[in-house]
Amino acid sequence: MSSPLPASRQPSPKQGARLELVGLRRAFGAYTALDGIDLSIEPGEFIALLGPSGCGKSTALNCIAGLLPLTGGEIRVGGERIDQLEPEKRGFGMVFQSYALFPHMNVRRNVGFGLSMRGIKGPEAEKRIDAALDLVRLGAQANKLPGQLSGGQQQRVAIARAIVIRPPVVLMDEPLSNLDAKLRLEMRADIRAIHDQIGSTTIYVTHDQDEALSMADRIVVMSQGHIMQIGTPEDLYQRPNHVDVADFMGFRTRIPGRITATSGGSAEIEAAGARVTGMTRDTLNPGDSAILSVRPEDLVAVEDGSGIPVTVTTMEYRGRAFFGSGKTADGSDLYFRADQALPRGARTSVRPAEGRALIFKAARTGSAA
Incomplete structure (x- = not known):
């Protein structure tokens, strides 16, 4: 990967601050998509929200971004509430599943769009755009239109546009789902490397356990609007605490x-005509x-x-x-x-x-x- 973005700037007041979701709720009429989510994310962490379709992970991301209003709870950055702020005032970068590039603008103008909206122009804007394009290895494609790029290149443009504003938090909503298997593997490594270089907090939504395991510092497994388990990739892979989490971990x-015997952290089960011993974190008794x-x-x-x-x-x-x-x-x-x-x-x-x-x-x- 190329060199990180230049550090010559005044720090954002939100940079380096903890992001907290406190009792987050979001309802659509009678349907509750998020039912009291509590989550604390440290500065610079890479967090993956993992779960099946409809579990609430994209809803949570859109609430953090400000694209959906809350029906309960709070979002705090550095202890200050931001859930009443408009999306553009939160200062977060967003990478969408569909790329959401402007087809009539070349790569350079797409990447610089957020800067122009913030009134950053001239040499400072050009320097930031060059650095962002260099980071995603698209300097040679700067004058092309999105339609002239591959899917992987378009996603890199979307990432460059999100990070060029130097956000404290980068939000990614299943950014690799439209790519083929080979490109997904390449982009996984690139996204993690970019995260490590820019130092922003990353919140990454995915339904792919391999993506979450390979990139995240911590994984948040969600189901039906609830958080089922939070832990490191190794924790969740080796020690899921619920059968639904285990199912999503492969x-x-x-x-x-039915249990026939127990001993410490293991138990014997009679299932489908055989007796099998396995590890357990539950309190189980024979029968x-x-x-x-x-x-x-x-x-x-x-x-x-x-x-x-x-x-x-x-x-x-x-x-x-x-x-x-x-x-x-x-x-x-x-x-x-x-x-x-x-x-x-x-x-x-x-x-x-x-x-x-x-x-x-x-x-x-x-x-x-």
Whole structure:
């Protein structure tokens, strides 16, 4: 990456300040999209809001940006409320999923638009635009129109436009969803590198767990307008605290069962015709209803019949191994890894790798952070 933006300026009064969401609520008629969100973000953090469509993550971002008014709660920067301020007065940078570039303006004018709206012109504006274009590696494309650029280049223009105003907070709403897989990987690395160089706080909305895990300092997992868990990528990947969080962290198999034994932080569950031991963070007792949760790569087909009986429904090759899906006798879906292809309809058994299964108490409700 190129050199960071020049530091020759008066610091923004919001730069280096903590951003706080306090009891954030947003309703659309009878539908509550955000139901009391509390979140404190430190200066310079990269925060990912992660969750499925409709969980409230984009609504939260738009409320922070000022594009949606709150129906309850407060947004504070450095202890001062900003939720009554108009979007342009908050001074935040925004990167949209659709790029939102002006098609009749060349790259340079697109990047400089926010500066002109703030009355920054002349040599200072040119210096900032040059630095922003250099940072996103688009100096050679400065005179092209957006329609002459690739999708990845257009997204870089959108990022340059957001950071050229030197915002204390950069808001990104699923900025990579329109790009192909290769470009997404490249842009993930670029966005994190840009974040590290400019020093602004970044709040990044995504439904892609790989994006969140690879870029964020902390991940906020949301579901139905609530925060389910907040933690580092390692925390959430290894120690999800709720079955819904586990599902979003790749634990695709969820099989209901009943606890047969417990010991410290582990439990044994009888599920789909087999007994399996897994780790748990819940208080469980023999006889409790529970859910066995495992990632596909950690649920392995075994030939000795010692695991969960399954009928194969699909099988695909992914380079180093085969991955399949199947049905248990009770109709549960599961996803597993195999060393060789198994035909559809074949009967086999699968067992979690040692220490890789999680067990959750069934019918848990509410949020946790």
